[in-house]
Amino acid sequence: MKIRIAKSVLVEAVAQVSKAVSQKTTIPVLTGMKAIADQEGLLLTGSNSDITIQVRIPHVKEDQEQVFVEQTGSVVIPGKIFGEMVRKLPGEYVEWEVNERYQITIQSGSTEFQLHGFNPDEYPRLPRLSADQVFSIPADELRSLIRQTGFSVATNEARGVLTGVLWQLENGVLTCVATDSHRLSRRLIPTPNTGQLSLDNVILPGKSMSELAKTFADDEDSVEIVVADHQLLVKNEHIEFYSRLLDGTYPDTNRVIPQCGDTELITSTRELLQSVERASLISRDGRDNVIKWTMSDDTVEVTSVSQDVGSVTEEVKARVKGNALGISFNARYMIEALRSIESDEIRIQFTGTMTPFIIQPADRDDTLHLIVPIRTR
Amino acid sequence: MFQPADNLKNNHNDRIVMLADCESFYASVEKAAHPEYRDQPLVVAGDPTRRSGIILAACPLAKKYGITTAERLGVSLAKCPDLVVIRPRMQEYIRVSLQITGIYQSYTDLVEPYSIDEHFLDVTGSIHLFGDPYQIAKRIQDQVQQETGVRVRIGMSENKVLSKMACDRFAKRNSVGIFYLPAKELQKMLWPLPVQHMFMVGSRTCRHLQTMGIYTIGQLAQTSLTKLRSRWGVNGEVLWLIANGKNDSPVNPHTHGKPKVIGHQMTLPFDYRKLEDILVPLLELSELVCQRARMKGYMGQVVSVGCQGADFAHPSGFHRQMKLPDPTHLTDEVFEIAKKLFKEHWDGLPIRRVGVSLSQLVSDQEYQLTLFDNRETKLVLERTTDWIKEKYGNAAIMRASSLTESGQARNRAQKIGGHYK
Numbered sequence: 001m002k003i004r005i006a007k008s009v010l011v012e013a014v015a016q017v018s019k020a021v022s023q024k025t026t027i028p029v030l031t032g033m034k035a036i037a038d039q040e041g042l043l044l045t046g047s048n049s050d051i052t053i054q055v056r057i058p059h060v061k062e063d064q065e066q067v068f069v070e071q072t073g074s075v076v077i078p079g080k081i082f083g084e085m086v087r088k089l090p091g092e093y094v095e096w097e098v099n100e101r102y103q104i105t106i107q108s109g110s111t112e113f114q115l116h117g118f119n120p121d122e123y124p125r126l127p128r129l130s131a132d133q134v135f136s137i138p139a140d141e142l143r144s145l146i147r148q149t150g151f152s153v154a155t156n157e158a159r160g161v162l163t164g165v166l167w168q169l170e171n172g173v174l175t176c177v178a179t180d181s182h183r184l185s186r187r188l189i190p191t192p193n194t195g196q197l198s199l200d201n202v203i204l205p206g207k208s209m210s211e212l213a214k215t216f217a218d219d220e221d222s223v224e225i226v227v228a229d230h231q232l233l234v235k236n237e238h239i240e241f242y243s244r245l246l247d248g249t250y251p252d253t254n255r256v257i258p259q260c261g262d263t264e265l266i267t268s269t270r271e272l273l274q275s276v277e278r279a280s281l282i283s284r285d286g287r288d289n290v291i292k293w294t295m296s297d298d299t300v301e302v303t304s305v306s307q308d309v310g311s312v313t314e315e316v317k318a319r320v321k322g323n324a325l326g327i328s329f330n331a332r333y334m335i336e337a338l339r340s341i342e343s344d345e346i347r348i349q350f351t352g353t354m355t356p357f358i359i360q361p362a363d364r365d366d367t368l369h370l371i372v373p374i375r376t377r
Numbered sequence: 378m379f380q381p382a383d384n385l386k387n388n389h390n391d392r393i394v395m396l397a398d399c400e401s402f403y404a405s406v407e408k409a410a411h412p413e414y415r416d417q418p419l420v421v422a423g424d425p426t427r428r429s430g431i432i433l434a435a436c437p438l439a440k441k442y443g444i445t446t447a448e449r450l451g452v453s454l455a456k457c458p459d460l461v462v463i464r465p466r467m468q469e470y471i472r473v474s475l476q477i478t479g480i481y482q483s484y485t486d487l488v489e490p491y492s493i494d495e496h497f498l499d500v501t502g503s504i505h506l507f508g509d510p511y512q513i514a515k516r517i518q519d520q521v522q523q524e525t526g527v528r529v530r531i532g533m534s535e536n537k538v539l540s541k542m543a544c545d546r547f548a549k550r551n552s553v554g555i556f557y558l559p560a561k562e563l564q565k566m567l568w569p570l571p572v573q574h575m576f577m578v579g580s581r582t583c584r585h586l587q588t589m590g591i592y593t594i595g596q597l598a599q600t601s602l603t604k605l606r607s608r609w610g611v612n613g614e615v616l617w618l619i620a621n622g623k624n625d626s627p628v629n630p631h632t633h634g635k636p637k638v639i640g641h642q643m644t645l646p647f648d649y650r651k652l653e654d655i656l657v658p659l660l661e662l663s664e665l666v667c668q669r670a671r672m673k674g675y676m677g678q679v680v681s682v683g684c685q686g687a688d689f690a691h692p693s694g695f696h697r698q699m700k701l702p703d704p705t706h707l708t709d710e711v712f713e714i715a716k717k718l719f720k721e722h723w724d725g726l727p728i729r730r731v732g733v734s735l736s737q738l739v740s741d742q743e744y745q746l747t748l749f750d751n752r753e754t755k756l757v758l759e760r761t762t763d764w765i766k767e768k769y770g771n772a773a774i775m776r777a778s779s780l781t782e783s784g785q786a787r788n789r790a791q792k793i794g795g796h797y798k
Contacts (some may be wrong), residue, residue: 156702181702181747256748288745332746354753356747375753376743 001037001073005057007086007108009066010094013044013055014086016239017212020046020053021079027124033083035096036122037069045126046079051208052126052242053215063167066102072367075102076118127242129228135194137174139219139236143194145176146213148340148367153206155178155186161248164203169194177253178206183333184253184356184370185340202227203250208243215241257370260358261349263295263325266362267318270347272300273338275316279304280331282312290374291334294326295350304331327353328374334359337369391560393533394628395498396540397481397517398549399474400528403434406473406474407463409526412513418442419461422450423796433465433796455702467793473525480520484513487628495776497537499628513553530554542567562697563622568595594620609635628741639677640734641665643785648687648727655684655728656716657783660776662733664786667705668763670735676704676744677735680714681721684723687731703747704739707755711735 014033017281022030025048034045045052057067075098086094098104102117140161146165154162166177174189204212212234216223219236226233227230234241254278279291280303291304305311327350338346343361350357359369397687399405403421408414418439424430435444435453440715442457454460458719474493481488484507487499500513507513514531521529531554532544546567547556558566567575575594588607591597598620605613618624641662649655651794659682679700686693697718705711715733746753765774772790779786791798 154702159702160701179748181749182745184748251749253748287739288743290743329742354750370748372746372748374743374745 001035001075001096002071003042003067003069003096005042005067005094007089007092007094007098009057010120011086013057014083016055016125016215017044017046017053018083020048020051021213022048023080025049029076029118029122030124031079032118032123033079034074034076034120036074036120037067038072039069041067041069043235044122047124050205050244051211053211054126054240054242056238058238073098074120075104076120077122077264078115078117081115084318112135114153116171125229127231129226129231129233131226133197133227134224135169135174135191135197136222137189137191139221139223141189142216142223142234142267143213145174145187145189146209146273148297149185149304150177150206150209150213151340152178152180152183152185152369153209155206161203161246163204164205164246165209165248165263166250167199167202167204167232169197169199171198177250179253179370182330182372183337184257184368185337185374186253186257186368186370188366189326199227200231201250203246203248204232210350212241212243215239218298228342256356257368258349258358259353260356261322261351263320263322263350265295265300265318265320265348265350266345267300267316269338269341269344269361271316272346273335275300275302275314276331276334276338278302278314280335282306283331285309288374289330289332290328290376291331292326292328292376294324295320296324322350327357328376329357329371330374330376333371337371340369341367378558392499392535393502393504394540395500395514396532396537396544397498397521397529398495398531399477399494399521399543400530400549400554401434401436401440402474402527403465403470404436404439404463405434405527406470406525408436410469411463414461417461418444418457418459419463420444420450420467421463422453423463423465425450425464428454444659448556463565465796466798467796468606468798471793473527476525477521477527477529480524481517484517486630488630494791496629497540500525505739510557511555514557515553518554528554532556532558534558534622535560536622536624537626537628538576538619539563539622542574542745545576546570548572549719564595567622568593568598570594572597575616575619577616582616623702636673636675638681638734638736639666639670639673639675639738640681640732640736641669642683642732643789644730645728645785646788648729649783652720652723654783655719655723655731656674657778657781658731658785659715659719659733660708660712661779661784661786661789662731663715664708664776665789666733666735667708667711667759668766670706670738671741671759671763672767674741675735675738676706676741677701677711678704678737678739680711680718680735681732681733681734682715682718683732683734684719684728687727687729693724693726694728695724697722699734700737703745704737705752706735706741707756708751708759710750 017033021033025031030047036043042057045054059067067281089108089112095107098309104115104117106113132271138186149165162180168175172192172194177186223234223236230245232243232245257289283289283291294301297320299315301315303313339357342360343363345362346359347362348359356370360368392780404419407421407428408419410663419436420432420439421434422430422432430450432446432453435446444453444456478490481496481498485498485500491497510533518529521527530544532540532548534540534543543556543558548745572578572586572591572594591600602617605617676715681697681698684694699714699718701716762774770790772787775786
């Protein structure tokens, strides 16, 4: 294998693939990045036990030659050092040559690195996914889906399926749900071109969700999503992102989401968020980060008391309908939910001091956050 | 046997710490309750109907016959056929112990229960009200004797370990049962004693010390600290400090106030061989642990399970723990984890002893509710059974599995610490 490639193009591709390269593994070859040079250009692959990212650098992009393949071939190159090395190379172009013993020579400007590579035949094959469960959505909608649900997953590995985000597709609507059993986030996206396709109990690990958002962070077009039994693939023209799916059955969340509330509150998202952030200064060192809201006619009183630190009280103007109510909850859950909401106004519906309450943007109902209160005596 | 009065003068900075020990506690309580046995040798025995029952306490008269605690009843009866044998009443002993604690608390707020019949008292701040240490000790001794019929022996010194040794080595051996050991008398009074008479030195430590050529407390005190540290680490340092009479731990009234762990264990009446049989006491223990946690107002985040094999010659068993996502005091949730841990770690050998405990305790005054499990409903049910048990006893309501041959709940409900209430 022998190629010549524009450094900026290589840096970008390696940064993408590096996210999937294993830092530590019992399979040494997975600490490497697989490179294949063929007639169409260069293909880079990184993989760990959860995700695989594959980036293709085509020969020519927008009439500009990016990579010139003088001799085709393949190799597995040590991932961590290669990732750091390419960023530090001095020249505009990189010459990359591999001999039959997988010794790699990287040359740029007046610098020449010699690296020991691995045999590419030892690198695991990518899963082949059957293409019957396929649909596509705009990349920006995928990102907002992830941004508005991903933070609610359970982080403790012992929580099983709750460490993942549930994907459901039915009647042309894609629903994502995440919950750690203390709070829940749900986002719906219309997917008009999915026809009869329906998906249920597809559970994507929470970590994969955040990597997925980063991988397609700059994409302005649509991405294609392929769902198989144990894998999910998201791809565009140049990038393929594979993730394993979690085994197990996701709990039925519909039955725990209340349908209406006895007390309703409408107010400015930003003002409410800022008041909760201030109250959290007092509560954040406590075990459950507890703050309390007391709703009356046209205000929400926000209070927090800590035995060690002190206390805080403030009032936020709000339109309140229904019964007066006092409720305690974890401020962090509220902050994370409010930060993810883009609308100026929010609507919160309460069903009681001991039962979950629902936070939604006031102007749309495709987004829902639910918080389970803290019981106090 | 007392020191002259000038030894009792208390310097301004010196602490006065007492260790008050109840003489033949259970037996004394029984003698006070049964005046007719006043002049007869009396013992409290685990199970008076069996000659294999263990002597829990023997009154001074019985001890004159050579009867010692922890020997078998049969052996004692051989020494003294006229022995009065009483079945233990643990509930009553706890009541009297608390009554005695109350008496101590009228002298100082710094009272630390050390066991059912021993208390540490820091009376430094009360001395000026009563004169000198001897007078306050005498008044305490008289008042306890009068109100409960129990004789207490009081050792006094500057700190806890010295007062404990003052009691064990001197107050228990003199006629008045009171002894003050000034720290400056340490070398004269304690150092000549054999090392096994020191607090914290058991028979094994004693053997090890003797192989190092250390036979007296004084020799231990003068051994180089580095040598002891390299042999036993921190424990070596602890021994050296005790031998030199140094100990600055406070008398802490809250030692028994804030538990770190709530646990129960039981010795099974026969070898349990099948998982389904072992799960019955495991559930009973989970329930007891949760019942106590609820009563004390705690939830725990770590569940531990331990068991011991039946063949003591070939010790088997394990102790394992697991952290829960949310703190709990619900029987179902604790048992679920206990069961899981047991299934994972049990080697299949017969079991004679099991235990369950809950740690990383947090207050249950404020807790995060959850979305899926209906924990509040379960809690209401458990609080109801707690209430029934508190009012009518632990055997008043129990799970059906406790009625099987493997169940221990009924038997255990009649006992405290393995002995009859």
